Amino acid sequence: MSDLTWLADRFEEHRTQLRAVAYRMLGSTTDAEDVVQEAWLRLSRSDPNEVRNLGGWLTTVVARVCLDQLRSRKARREEPADDPPDGISTEGNPEHEAELADSVGVAMLVVLDTLDPAERLAFVLHDMFAVPFDEIAPIVGRTSAAARMLASRARRRVQGAGTTYENRDASRQREIVEAFLTAARGGDLRKLVEILDPDVVFRADAAARANGATEDLHGAQAVAAAFNGRAQAARVKLLDGVPGLLWADHGVRRAAFLFTFADDRVATIALVADTESLTELEVTNVP
Structure with missing residues (x-):
């Protein structure tokens, strides 16, 4: 088995997770697939021996590309993606993650779309995929405390919108x-x-x-x-x-x-x- 084939097999193990992250960030299956493909291209050009946590590395790549796309939507210009840091972890409570993922319908994506790009990234990665704030912070270019505040602000807005959907007349x-x-x-x-x-x-x-x-x-x-x-x-x-x-x-x-x-x-x-x-x-x- 060639090194590239081995790497492709490892990548496929993470495809479903990566697509879920990208879809919740961008709200489009087409855009999500494009981002996942970009993650594969970056991985295929990298030295896998330097990646300590492949799932985390790929999640970071996807998050950065999504953040660039969200900012581009806001500002009507493209921003270059930075190289992802090593070692980011996405391990959390699988049952909790599945429950959160199932709860995000199309209507909730409308609410997510009203968030600032950095808020949306912090909320999606932390609240839906259990990524620690210490590992979210470098992606958004903030401190860990600031990343926590981004997610908290987004959470309040999402919960407030939930009142609109579920409890109003x-x-x-x-x-x-x-x-x-x-x-x-x-x-x-x-x-x-x-x-x-x-x-x-x-x-x-x-x-x-x-x-x-x-x-x-x-x-x-x-x-x-x-x-x-x-x-x-x-x-x-x-x-x-x-x-x-x-x-x-x-x-x-x-x-x-x-x-x-x-x-x-x-x-x-x-x-x-x-x-x-x-x-x-x-x-x-x-x-």
């Missing part, structure tokens, strides 16, 4: 989504602006952008203008238990619009077109 959320759809179809720009939070954010995943969806939009005027006169084929559904919009063509899911809410207004809209994400989405009819 679902019927009121449905009314907001129905009013949004009616205004969009009818070209009522003024009503759309009223329904949207002044700081509303619209984001489309990689699959939607590849099909021509607009880049990220910020502010009620910009988002309202983008939806004005559109969404004719969308229908109000419960998406992962939250009122949202689904576009299906002859029973095939084509796109979903996931909403979060703040003070009886729409706070974020995420356009999801990734096939696997749409398949995993729990869709039910509104009461």
